[in-house]
Amino acid sequence: MGIILNGLSYKNILDDISFSLSEGDIVALIGANGAGKTTLLKNIMGLAVPSSGTVNLENSRIAAVFQENILDEELSVQQNFKFRIKDKSKYIFSMKKLEEFGISPKALYSELSGGQKRIVNYLRAISVNPNLLILDELTAGIDVDIRQDIWRDLNDYLEKNKSGVIFTTHQLDEMDNANKVLFLEDGKVKYFGSMFNFIKRMPKVKLLSKNLKDAQYFDSSEKAVEFVQKSGFQKDNFEIMKTTYTDLFQNMEARD
Ligand SMILES: Nc1ncnc2c1ncn2[C@@H]1O[C@H](COP(=O)(O)OP(=O)(O)OP(=O)(O)O)[C@@H](O)[C@H]1O
Structure with a gap:
């Protein structure tokens, strides 16, 4: 697994972004509102086409959670998972996880709270066993104790699967989970490097x-x-x- 971005620019939003990640990197993508974080993630995912520069994803099985909900609102959580997860053991594993998070599999997706939907979106993302996870504001609007539960679960997943992660957050304490920091300002990289050096300087x-x-x-x-x-x-x-x-x-x- 690896990602190499080379001189990526997008419209007038992102300007000449280069960085690379390898297996096991957990990157906190930070920056003020409108800095270009979501736009960068969409370019990495192929949901937006760069104006110039390249995105190279080597052997990456990507799963993403964006701020929009992409599951079927009129179906139950269980039905949503059944449609999307063909592997039976992964499906059973996801059902168990839902219960751990106190979400009834029979609940209609449309009737879940915003925070519950995000947990379901996250569980759907890890169910496909990605080796690169893109998490855009996964924990926005979620109570602090549930945020901790999500991070515990995610760190457990990462330990077992050696997956890479790029996550955005406005909860800066969540940076504790990262080993690298990518700091965007007005669409440009202000800092990219180890968390250790970020703090040290x-x-x-x-x-x-x-x-x-x-x-x-x-x-x-x-x-x-x-x-x-x-x-x-x-x-x-x-x-x-x-x-x-x-x-x-x-x-x-x-x-x-
Ligand atoms: N589809 C679009 N068309 C035109 N401009 C857009 C589009 N999406 C985002 N922008 C603009 O691009 C800039 C970067 O937006 P983006 O959502 O990537 O920032 P962000 O860093 O993720 O912000 P936030 O922290 O608020 O989520 C903003 O000025 C925004 O208005």
Whole structure:
């Protein structure tokens, strides 16, 4: 399994995107609203044709979950799966998973909540045993405990199948699951590389103060304290805290 993108551009949305992934890579595709994440995934899937550049998928069996629902609304969940999964053991496995997630196989797909539909879409995707999963906002609008259940299940699948994954999310804590980060800004790659380096290059602490318009970022608490002392901030007028993924993300966007 592998993906190689070479200079992919799409209309005026994506600009000269190149990166490659290999087996077992779990990539967090992040970026602000409208950065081009979904458009990139659709180009990879062949649902949109690049204006220039190439997408090379080597021995990849891809399954995707996009934000739109693609199963038949008027059928039950069970009927939807029966139509799509020919292998009996995979079908039984999917039925078991549905029950683990508390979803009745007999329920009409149209009557499920938005979150339940996404779980069903995810289970349908893994039922075909893909070695590349494309997950666009899989956990959007899903309660935190169910999100954790989905990630536990997905990590279990990945461990057993050595599949690659590209997932988008606005829940930046989900980046913990990734080993690589692809950060898009205005359709361009702002960062592509290991999660480890992504975190390493970012500041460790942030300083908030009524005296500052924006948060200030520092490589160490000592440097933040030095700044506070130099600026003469009063004790109750500032706060120094550890950076979170949200800070990393905002800080990268604010750069250049
Ligand atoms: N079918 C389309 N035709 C024209 N423009 C489109 C189309 N789909 C998306 N766009 C535009 O392309 C840009 C990128 O959209 P895209 O949905 O890929 O962003 P995104 O990063 O996935 O955003 P979000 O986080 O909000 O889902 C946006 O400016 C959007 O308006």
